[in-house]
Amino acid sequence: MIRLILVLLLFSFIGSSYATTVQVLDNCNASLAHSPLYTILSSGRNTLNGWSHIVKAKPNGEFASLTLDDSDYLISRDNYLSDESCGGEKVQSVVLVMKLSDWTRQHSSGIEAVFDNRDITFGAISHVLMDIRVNSTDTDILNQHALNDRYKSYLTPEQFQQFDQGKVNLGINLYQQGDLDPSTEALNLELFVEIDQALYIDQWVRVLMPLSEFHADTDKAPRGDIRERRDFHQIKVNGLRINPENSQGKQLRNLLGSDWSAEIPETFKQMSISLRRIELLSIK
Secondary structure, three states: OEEEEEEEEEEEEOOEEEEEEEEEEOOOOOOOOOOEEEEEEOOOOEOOEEEEOOOOOOOOOOOOOOOOOHHHHOOOHHHEEEOHHHOOOEEEEEEEEEEOOOOOOOEOEEEEEEOOOOOOEHHHOOEEEEEEEEOOOOOEOOOHHHHHHHHOOOOOHHHHOOOOOOOEEEEEEEEOOOOOOOOOOOOEEEEEEEEOHHHHOOOEEEEEEEHHHOEEOOOOOOOOOHHHOOOHHHOEOOEEEEEEEOOOOOOHHHHHHHHOOOOOOOOEEEEEEEEEEEEEEOOO
16 A cells, blocks of 8 residues: 655646655555556566766776765666565666765766667656655755754855755656757656655655656756647656656856855765656556
8 A cells, every 4th residue: 555645746737637646655665556667677677777987996986985885886786685674576676876965976876767669759658757765874864953053154055055955856857859969859757756755765665757847858948838849748768767766956156156166165965865666557
């Protein structure tokens, strides 16, 4: 049985109400109410890969303050393992890292799945579903009080309100092939999801995300207008990324502009998560 705990966002799209929800799972093997359109991750299927920029021994010492070994930050199927809390079913565990000061390699590690079914279109997807656990072991995020102590000499109170809030944040991206090439018009739809570790730490939760809440993360079209393209529903989706994020999508460098300096101390958000299921749904 699934117990509904929190509705994060409300959104109105084409005359209907939609909400991203976070639900505590009494059983991490909870079944789906709808057959999936496409399975990215399950106990028997894993299409996840990813990246890590973290090499602590680099001469500039960029990641020297991180506490785990470099190998612990790799997105590896060696960490797709049986989990006792899921009755022995396999889950993928990763440690994601985000920079809060500098935007260079801000997504220091991340997850990506390139779809092996190239016929899935944006129009066919109604929701993205993710069953996830935030692990207390190896999660290290400064709270707002600690962040304020560290950066109060750089940020005004108004700027601090646009800075990180000390929660687990993930950016979920569905993208068209070529989205990272600025010379193309390829699409990237993105949604920021917040999982408050004070409420959900070490618990399995189900996050259900309507596609209607995703926005166009691109400089190639005005934000909010992307769905007005006649061909939107026919555009094929190449894959999904999961980026570690901050609350507002802004680094200190964004907020300070030309006043930012590399001498300002860096802060890392380190989020240890386990993933049991990621599905694309088509709920009519």
